[in-house]
Amino acid sequence: MANYYDLDDIIAEEEIVSVVFQKEVNGVGIDPSSETDCVKPGSKVELPFWLANELHLRQVGTMKVPACFNQKTRLELGADATCVDLRSRSPYFYEFGCKIAPLVGDRDLGSFLLSAFKNRYQEVLAKGHSAAFSAASKCSTLLTREETTMYEAAQSSMKAFKKWRMGGPRFQRASILGRKRKPAD
Amino acid sequence: MAGQSDPHLSLFSAEEVEFMAEDEMVEIVPNMRMDPLNLLCGDYGPFFPQMVTQVPVWLAIALKKRGKCTIRPPEWMSVESLTRILESERESQDSFQVLPFHYVEISRLLIDHARDDIPDIYMVRSLVEDIRDVRFHKIETSLESFEDARSSAVRIKNLSAMEVNIVRPFVGRALQAFYKHGSPDLVPNPDKVPNRWQPAADPVQKRPLRKR
Numbered sequence: 001m002a003n004y005y006d007l008d009d010i011i012a013e014e015e016i017v018s019v020v021f022q023k024e025v026n027g028v029g030i031d032p033s034s035e036t037d038c039v040k041p042g043s044k045v046e047l048p049f050w051l052a053n054e055l056h057l058r059q060v061g062t063m064k065v066p067a068c069f070n071q072k073t074r075l076e077l078g079a080d081a082t083c084v085d086l087r088s089r090s091p092y093f094y095e096f097g098c099k100i101a102p103l104v105g106d107r108d109l110g111s112f113l114l115s116a117f118k119n120r121y122q123e124v125l126a127k128g129h130s131a132a133f134s135a136a137s138k139c140s141t142l143l144t145r146e147e148t149t150m151y152e153a154a155q156s157s158m159k160a161f162k163k164w165r166m167g168g169p170r171f172q173r174a175s176i177l178g179r180k181r182k183p184a185d
Numbered sequence: 186m187a188g189q190s191d192p193h194l195s196l197f198s199a200e201e202v203e204f205m206a207e208d209e210m211v212e213i214v215p216n217m218r219m220d221p222l223n224l225l226c227g228d229y230g231p232f233f234p235q236m237v238t239q240v241p242v243w244l245a246i247a248l249k250k251r252g253k254c255t256i257r258p259p260e261w262m263s264v265e266s267l268t269r270i271l272e273s274e275r276e277s278q279d280s281f282q283v284l285p286f287h288y289v290e291i292s293r294l295l296i297d298h299a300r301d302d303i304p305d306i307y308m309v310r311s312l313v314e315d316i317r318d319v320r321f322h323k324i325e326t327s328l329e330s331f332e333d334a335r336s337s338a339v340r341i342k343n344l345s346a347m348e349v350n351i352v353r354p355f356v357g358r359a360l361q362a363f364y365k366h367g368s369p370d371l372v373p374n375p376d377k378v379p380n381r382w383q384p385a386a387d388p389v390q391k392r393p394l395r396k397r
Contacts, residue, residue: 153354164199
């Protein structure tokens, strides 16, 4: 399991999942469409993952596969994985997918995530160490949180190396810079 | 051992790698007479004028700055040797040529501090740059292929300290991600209907370690 204090892990669990209630629940106001504080069996509610997970453990509700892993996304990722804007679908696409894969009973989800990551990894690798820093912002808007950390790690280490190679204080001072300027008269 | 510049990551900065490279030995020709230096890291000298002796790079640079010696650039830093290495780097797409582990740092240190001791210094500098570029491109292509294998592994020989240091943060994160997504827990067993959360996957499902 991920670190308890990991902020990314906490935010990833905020993603919304739709839950179908199997049992009747009294005294909770989590279904905004119902008039009483009571959730009927079979009603469908959008809940954050951390709550849906607890309900799932108690067999109160079942989760549905969230929209960001639907067939359309899978087809797009299959066609050209590097161009798909995964960040707008879910910034925590992989983490969320890993969490939800064992719970929704979708056996393809795990391998789908792996293949998506594999295909997009090459793009991150190619851009990360070589891209000009001005072009960086354009492609990094498509990346998920996990890919962005990888990308930034590559960029910062390459930048640090280039800075070292240029070497700040070791530059030779041009002889002309040392001379005093003649007073203009 | 981890770098000191960033307490959160176990990474080295380029300056720290350079610091480690300064322990490599290099030949100098002193122009003064001096008793041997008995230091914790070893004994160097005695120094006699025109007698070649071996000292670490940091000592050579310190003496050079005071005008007490000339540095003899190592064998591999000659134009012929570098040209040969560059050609064979370009010819073989898969393998890396054998170079000193700290060749990037040592060549930079010597070029910065002992420019009058290196013949054809501009040629040497651009050859080292070319070699580094060719090698780094090869590293990128070989890293691309490491997700093809089922084991998420790649074998790259003869990398130098600086090259490893550049790709280390990226490769570390990428390997972690591949490990996470490739774990067999993510593909549940079809026989069991996953109605309940299963605390641990079947040990049989786990990928067996490769035998050595």
